[in-house]
Amino acid sequence: MGGDERARRRLRAPVLVIGLSEGGVPVLREILNALPSAFPATICAVICGASSRQKAIAIRHIASGCHAVEPMNHQEMVPGHVYLAPDDHHLLIEDGQVELWHGPKENSQRPAVNALFRSAAISRTVDVIGVVLSGTADDGATGLWWIKRHGGVTIVQDPRDAAFPAMPQHALETVDVDYCVPAGEIPALLTSLVNRRAAEPARRASSGR
Numbered sequence: 001m002g003g004d005e006r007a008r009r010r011l012r013a014p015v016l017v018i019g020l021s022e023g024g025v026p027v028l029r030e031i032l033n034a035l036p037s038a039f040p041a042t043i044c045a046v047i048c049g050a051s052s053r054q055k056a057i058a059i060r061h062i063a064s065g066c067h068a069v070e071p072m073n074h075q076e077m078v079p080g081h082v083y084l085a086p087d088d089h090h091l092l093i094e095d096g097q098v099e100l101w102h103g104p105k106e107n108s109q110r111p112a113v114n115a116l117f118r119s120a121a122i123s124r125t126v127d128v129i130g131v132v133l134s135g136t137a138d139d140g141a142t143g144l145w146w147i148k149r150h151g152g153v154t155i156v157q158d159p160r161d162a163a164f165p166a167m168p169q170h171a172l173e174t175v176d177v178d179y180c181v182p183a184g185e186i187p188a189l190l191t192s193l194v195n196r197r198a199a200e201p202a203r204r205a206s207s208g209r
Contacts, residue, residue, distance in 0.1 A: 014041040017129070027157065028133060038080065039080055042077040044116055071100070090110060090115040130148075132157065148175050
């Protein structure tokens with residue numbers, strides 16, 4: 001298989017974008033540990049307000065079966081890998097790559113969940129799944145709106161299940177979300193959604209469309 005074909009296949013792979021802050025890292029770890037080992041999606045996450053040390057700990061312990069890294073600029077996205085936004089840079093998605101941008105803060109945050117979600121919505125449209133987990137303030141709500149507007153799927157951790165309900169609550173107030181579920185139900189939901197989306201190109205090819 002040539003490089004161009006590999007790039008096209010990776011570009012078609014669903015992208016899962018996740019936003020969280022206080023109380024969200026244990027939930028993210030729980031979700032990633034529960035996903036299947038051959039999960040056919042790329043995962044990008046922003047942990048708002050975390051220090052370098054906290055992020056380093058998160059990367060080491062987030063999921064034993066995942067390739068979790070802070071990416072380099074213009075790094076190609078690979079399904080099954082987890083890319084965590086580094087300090088003081090927005091994590092963006094463009095043309096199948098992750099982009100690092102030292103742009104203006106959004107919601108007093110850099111990296112910001114909204115920046116990641118918005119770039120994913122514009123770059124990937126219907127292949128994007130956005131998830132807002134436990135956290136404070138309202139970062140992620142506007143970005144989730146962009147994902148919904150561009151045909152992606154939107155998921156919010158049930159605020160009643162979140163250690164810090166503000167982030168998911170603001171998302172619910174801003175967006176007509178597709179799913180609002182407890183953290184324990186998110187892995188099975190993501191697996192079902194991603195497998196369904198990953199199978200769509202194959203079904204279209206077999207039907208000649």
